[in-house]
Amino acid sequence: MAYIRKFKTGSDATGIQVCYKEQGKVVKTVHVGSARTEKGITKLLRKAQDIIDADKVPLFELDKYNRKY
Numbered sequence: 001m002a003y004i005r006k007f008k009t010g011s012d013a014t015g016i017q018v019c020y021k022e023q024g025k026v027v028k029t030v031h032v033g034s035a036r037t038e039k040g041i042t043k044l045l046r047k048a049q050d051i052i053d054a055d056k057v058p059l060f061e062l063d064k065y066n067r068k069y
Contacts, residue, residue, distance in 0.1 A: 002055065004048045006041075009034050016044040018051050 005017040013034040020028040032048045035041045 002052045004045065004052070005029075006045075012036075014041050016041070016048050018048050 001021045003019055003021070005019050007015050007017070009015045011034075013036045015034040016032040018030040018032060019026050020030075030051060032051070033044045035044055
């Protein structure tokens with residue numbers, strides 16, 4: 001299971017990490033970055049969500065239903 005962790009850094013910025021848990025313990029942490037502004041934090045949160053989504057397998061293959069005209 002993966003989740004996004006937000007925390008305050010020593011320099012008073014907000015850090016963003018993607019943490020992976022197995023059997024209730026954190027086994028891997030990926031530091032996405034840190035930012036001081038809301039805009040920067042939002043960008044990092046989107047990037048963190050993209051990292052999590054890259055590992056997911058889709059439940060349905062919907063590409064065959066998307067028609068390209």
